[in-house]
Amino acid sequence: MKNVKTIEWLTSAMRNPDTKYIVFNNLRPLLEPISIKNSRWGYTLARIDSKDVQNYLQSNPHVVFLGLEKFSGETKKSTENEEEGRALFAVDVSSIEESLYKEMVPKSEFAAGFPLAMQLEPSEAGILSEARTVLDWLERYKFCATCGSATTVLEGGYKRKCENKECKSNKGVHNTCYPRTDPSVIMLVISQDGKRCLLGRQKRFPAKMWSCLAGFIEPGESIEDACRREVEEESGIKVGRVTYHSSQPWPFPASLMLGCIAYATSDTIKVDEDEMEDARWFRRPEVVQMLTHQHPQGLYVPPEQAIAHQIIKSWVRMTANL
Amino acid sequence: MKNVKTIEWLTSAMRNPDTKYIVFNNLRPLLEPISIKNSRWGYTLARIDSKDVQNYLQSNPHVVFLGLEKFSGETKKSTENEEEGRALFAVDVSSIEESLYKEMVPKSEFAAGFPLAMQLEPSEAGILSEARTVLDWLERYKFCATCGSATTVLEGGYKRKCENKECKSNKGVHNTCYPRTDPSVIMLVISQDGKRCLLGRQKRFPAKMWSCLAGFIEPGESIEDACRREVEEESGIKVGRVTYHSSQPWPFPASLMLGCIAYATSDTIKVDEDEMEDARWFRRPEVVQMLTHQHPQGLYVPPEQAIAHQIIKSWVRMTANL
Numbered sequence: 001m002k003n004v005k006t007i008e009w010l011t012s013a014m015r016n017p018d019t020k021y022i023v024f025n026n027l028r029p030l031l032e033p034i035s036i037k038n039s040r041w042g043y044t045l046a047r048i049d050s051k052d053v054q055n056y057l058q059s060n061p062h063v064v065f066l067g068l069e070k071f072s073g074e075t076k077k078s079t080e081n082e083e084e085g086r087a088l089f090a091v092d093v094s095s096i097e098e099s100l101y102k103e104m105v106p107k108s109e110f111a112a113g114f115p116l117a118m119q120l121e122p123s124e125a126g127i128l129s130e131a132r133t134v135l136d137w138l139e140r141y142k143f144c145a146t147c148g149s150a151t152t153v154l155e156g157g158y159k160r161k162c163e164n165k166e167c168k169s170n171k172g173v174h175n176t177c178y179p180r181t182d183p184s185v186i187m188l189v190i191s192q193d194g195k196r197c198l199l200g201r202q203k204r205f206p207a208k209m210w211s212c213l214a215g216f217i218e219p220g221e222s223i224e225d226a227c228r229r230e231v232e233e234e235s236g237i238k239v240g241r242v243t244y245h246s247s248q249p250w251p252f253p254a255s256l257m258l259g260c261i262a263y264a265t266s267d268t269i270k271v272d273e274d275e276m277e278d279a280r281w282f283r284r285p286e287v288v289q290m291l292t293h294q295h296p297q298g299l300y301v302p303p304e305q306a307i308a309h310q311i312i313k314s315w316v317r318m319t320a321n322l
Numbered sequence: 323m324k325n326v327k328t329i330e331w332l333t334s335a336m337r338n339p340d341t342k343y344i345v346f347n348n349l350r351p352l353l354e355p356i357s358i359k360n361s362r363w364g365y366t367l368a369r370i371d372s373k374d375v376q377n378y379l380q381s382n383p384h385v386v387f388l389g390l391e392k393f394s395g396e397t398k399k400s401t402e403n404e405e406e407g408r409a410l411f412a413v414d415v416s417s418i419e420e421s422l423y424k425e426m427v428p429k430s431e432f433a434a435g436f437p438l439a440m441q442l443e444p445s446e447a448g449i450l451s452e453a454r455t456v457l458d459w460l461e462r463y464k465f466c467a468t469c470g471s472a473t474t475v476l477e478g479g480y481k482r483k484c485e486n487k488e489c490k491s492n493k494g495v496h497n498t499c500y501p502r503t504d505p506s507v508i509m510l511v512i513s514q515d516g517k518r519c520l521l522g523r524q525k526r527f528p529a530k531m532w533s534c535l536a537g538f539i540e541p542g543e544s545i546e547d548a549c550r551r552e553v554e555e556e557s558g559i560k561v562g563r564v565t566y567h568s569s570q571p572w573p574f575p576a577s578l579m580l581g582c583i584a585y586a587t588s589d590t591i592k593v594d595e596d597e598m599e600d601a602r603w604f605r606r607p608e609v610v611q612m613l614t615h616q617h618p619q620g621l622y623v624p625p626e627q628a629i630a631h632q633i634i635k636s637w638v639r640m641t642a643n644l
């Protein structure tokens with residue numbers, strides 16, 4: 001939450017006529033096509049007027065404060081928040097008919113999964129990521145993990161407090177009260193000769209898509225340890241040096257992807273049949289074809305909004321002399 | 323968990339006479355002084371013989387599988403695990419008198435907090451980190467967060483399953499079942515002129531200790547976003563470029579510290595009085611004194627086992643020409 005606000009401020013902001021709401025139905029955001037011609041991005045998160053959610057708010061749905069937005073390009077209205085901008089919230093409208101909010105925004109739709117989300121401008125994708133993760137947490141972490149009691153939501157959706165006064169979680173600061181983020185590693189493994197990289201297919205991948213190996217960080221591990229363990233588990237390949245590339249939040253439901261380049265110290269692949277459908281070495285020219293959708297068999301890698309794409313592209317660029 | 327084992331394997335390993343146990347009392351590990359002369363490290367985790375915990379295991383304490391250890395330097399015993407090594411588990415002995423296990427190991431003690439843990443050899447610190455985090459999770463995450471029901475421990479301590487068959491958490495894979503790791507950023511902020519770095523004091527720090535700023539990653543953030551937000555919240559300083567340095571698990575209770583160097587784009591500090599006691603710019607020569615415990619007023623930074631120390635030292639080395 002970018003701006004910590006008091007409960008009074010939040011309650012008043014939720015009612016303020018300038019406030020906007022983005023709405024989610026079963027974690028699917030309502031998206032609106034972008035009207036700007038030739039835009040790189042296809043959609044924005046539809047912003048619903050404050051007045052159009054006030055009735056519904058009486059039923060106490062999950063609400064998440066997302067910060068303040070500029071009144072950009074709009075006539076300024078007289079408001080106490082004039083300088084700060086207007087408040088933006090996310091609200092879970094799963095309990096009402098989809099059509100109600102869809103009809104308010106021409107051509108809008110509740111977007112399933114991430115393919116549509118991939119067509120959001122990066123700043124919108126960031127808002128979606130935060131809102132979706134917190135809404136999912138509010139829905140799946142309703143009870144106190146320490147004692148099983150009910151909990152109360154505080155701080156604009158970013159905290160839950162156990163209602164049992166005797167509970168240990170009410171003494172001191174405990175992570176049971178806060179949304180969870182699961183760090184995971186995603187890595188491109190480079191062969192010992194530097195000429196090939198290791199890509200894999202999870203069983204649930206669309207046909208012909210190959211990507212970097214990935215896995216959750218386990219208790220007590222560093223990023224570098226987790227890379228070595230996951231690569232060995234999934235492909236049998238041993239890894240030495242690991243370098244960090246970049247990170248990306250992944251809100252399905254709450255990962256922080258830590259992207260790395262990992263250098264193999266062995267060559268023979270032994271695929272973990274439980275977790276993976278396949279894994280193999282690819283030479284650079286083939287990877288270039290996969291990145292640019294020119295592979296003769298139609299093999300491809302994830303799109304540019306995915307960190308896997310960026311790591312793979314980075315290696316291709318680093319090795320232009322191969 | 324380095325080696326995924328079946329429940330039958332784990333049950334048999336827990337009884338195997340070769341198996342060793344490390345013991346924790348209220349999350350404090352039993353440590354034994356190292357006997358090797360002039361060792362850099364002061365302690366190891368005391369290993370209790372399997373036979374000495376068998377009775378206690380009847381009471382169903384929290385047990386965590388930690389992997390297989392070599393029978394290094396010891397006479398090999400005849401065992402089915404001969405090749406693999408012997409199993410190592412952690413067991414929570416909080417419900418029994420401290421003296422019982424202390425008396426088994428000469429000069430041992432249950433170490434409070436991290437000062438003693440800092441004197442462990444890195445591989446032992448890694449085992450401690452994993453064991454402590456999982457034991458803490460087993461104790462504080464006993465109930466299903468989705469429905470409030472009781473849960474059953476599986477997979478050597480690394481998974482919990484809701485006992486309510488109707489619970490959503492039993493359909494598909496959900497993070498409610500797995501130990502939690504909280505990613506957090508820790509960063510050394512470098513001034514615009516490159517000559518100073520920003521150090522802060524949290525209220526709970528020992529007197530005269532200064533360290534890097536740090537904070538939890540929030541939903542939907544990348545490492546780089548979180549660095550910028552936390553630095554601005556805690557010190558008012560704006561940050562532009564962020565580079566990753568290294569990561570370290572921090573088992574108090576379950577953080578993954580992501581160490582960065584962050585480059586300031588503003589200069590005037592405004593300390594967040596709620597979260598911090600103080601924050602200020604330090605010039606390189608003063609930082610060198612703090613690293614080497616030669617500061618005239620006795621100011622110092624965390625010890626070398628802490629990632630903060632390594633990041634600070636890295637900057638001092640990068641700027642040897644200042």
Ligand SMILES: Nc1ncnc2c1ncn2[C@@H]1O[C@H](COP(=O)(O)O)[C@@H](O)[C@H]1O
Nearest residue numbers: 182214215216217230275495496497500
């Ligand atoms: N936080 C978590 N969320 C979901 N699955 C997890 C988590 N931690 C461990 N797992 C397990 O990790 C598997 C996915 O493997 P990987 O992504 O390679 O680590 C899942 O099927 C779960 O069994």
Ligand SMILES: Nc1ncnc2c1ncn2[C@@H]1O[C@H](COP(=O)(O)O)[C@@H](O)[C@H]1O
Nearest residue numbers: 173174175178179504536537538552597
């Ligand atoms: N996972 C978490 N565990 C503990 N405290 C958290 C967590 N997430 C947010 N917080 C809050 O963050 C504060 C510490 O500030 P910081 O470490 O600077 O982010 C705590 O006092 C909590 O209010």
Ligand SMILES: [Mg+2]
Nearest residue numbers: 215216217230
């Ligand atoms: Mg895994």
Ligand SMILES: [Mg+2]
Nearest residue numbers: 215230234275
């Ligand atoms: Mg895996």
Ligand SMILES: [Mg+2]
Nearest residue numbers: 213214215275
């Ligand atoms: Mg995986």
Ligand SMILES: [Mg+2]
Nearest residue numbers: 537538539552
């Ligand atoms: Mg924070």
Ligand SMILES: [Mg+2]
Nearest residue numbers: 537552556597
């Ligand atoms: Mg903070």
Ligand SMILES: [Mg+2]
Nearest residue numbers: 535536537597
């Ligand atoms: Mg902090």
Ligand SMILES: [Zn+2]
Nearest residue numbers: 144147162167
């Ligand atoms: Zn509770």
Ligand SMILES: [Zn+2]
Nearest residue numbers: 466469484489
């Ligand atoms: Zn449940």
